Amino acid sequence: MPKSRGRRKGGKSRPVRRAPRQLHPADLLLRDARQLLEIDDVLTAETLASGWLGEAWSTAAVTEREPEHQLCMQVTGRACTTPSPHSLAAIDALARVAPAADRSMLTDTLHILAETQPLPAWHTVEPWTPTVAWRAVDVYDSERVLFIEYDGPRPHTLMAHTYHVGGLMIDKLAVLNPGAATTWDQLREPDEAPMPLQSAPVAEVLADLAHALRTTDMTWPRTDDEDVFDHRALAWSRCRDYLPEWPEHAGLPEQGRRQLVEDFLTDIGSDDVSRSLAELFLDYGDGYIGAGPLCWSPGEVMLLLTDWLPRKAVLDADQRNALPFVLRRWLTFALTQQGIDRQWISVVVDAVDTFLPEFHDAFDDETAWGPAKQVAAALAERGVDLTDRHAVDDAIRQLNAEQLAHRLMP
DSSP: OOOOSSSOTTSOOOOOOOOOOOOOHHHHHHHHGGGGGGOOOHHHHHHHHHHHHHHHHHHSOTTOSOHHHHHHHHHHHHHHHSOOHHHHHHHHHHHHHSOHHHHHHHHHHHHHHTTTSOOOTTOOOOOOEEEEEEEEEOTTSSEEEEEEEEESSSOEEEEEEEEOTTSOEEEEEEEEOTTGGGGHHHHSOTTSOOOOEEEEOHHHHHHHHHHHHHHHHTSSSOOOOHHHHHHHHHHHHHHGGGOOOOOOOOOOOHHHHHHHHHHHHHHHOOOHHHHHHHHHHHHHHHHHOTTOTTOOOHHHHHHIIIIIHHHHOOOOHHHHHHHHHHHHHHHHHHHHHTTOOHHHHHHHHHHHHHHHHHHHHHHTOGGGOOHHHHHHHHHHHTTOOTTOHHHHHHHHHHHHHHHHHHHHOO
């Protein structure tokens, strides 16, 4: 009798180890959805569904255009293939906070599943009604907190914390107890810049929230803050109908620009270096400070010194030497024009000393220069007057011809 091959003598064959199958996000969602059967609160159900959609949104690759839609499609397909009470509950919760384009599909699926499966205990058609809203804005108009109070199945307050430095972004989203806005002043520390709470029309505050969500969605990489992506879909479901048109940027009129520079130079003393720096600060303020060219904050000083100037500006030795002094005076001038109290002006001025060391390191790092600054630096090395447009145009044509010739050389 031939001997057995491939089996260890005196023992049994080893089982083949297989890698565990990685569950699809839709499968993970439906597994998590079982907890929807244990609650009786529709707001909690919405928050869970919002977290599922937020996870899909935050982890999607930049090439994925509609990650929430894909998740809704996949969950709907699985729920229809294998109906169950928890899959119906998942569809019910998603239908309340999903993007508008998916609502009809989810609602239709819910009606079909409800013919054979029980609706969850928290199911309701009662709408959320925004009743009152507040807005808190810091003295620099660089930070805002929005509160919208809702009546409905479970009264609550939706809160959003937004930053306007370097572009509008949502920093925090939360669902709070009713009346949470009334405790806002108690949460502020005495040494923090004033941020008074004021009532505002509900529609205006919801429009602010919708615009902030829109700009946050456009920012890459996407935020990884759980408070934001867990509540993002829920917040969108409350404010999507209030999304405003894109605001038009009306730059500072030339006459107003010249007058500001002249008023500043009257205070500091007129010289070419101070004038050039004042115009540079005004360029940054007019182009990048959303609240207006004079609405400086410590965050804007940080971005100017550590990012914008190193990437975009070409400064000679005299300008670099004068920069700290002129910038401090410009900040004092600008914020005085805004009517800011001297105590809070000094906080912004002190930021200059805080970020100067980083400015010097970044400014000398040629690898961080933007293309425009690289070209401007090359022209300055050749002695080209950067204020003479014809001379700059001629020099750039010559520079391009030289670069082309270098590329064509063997």
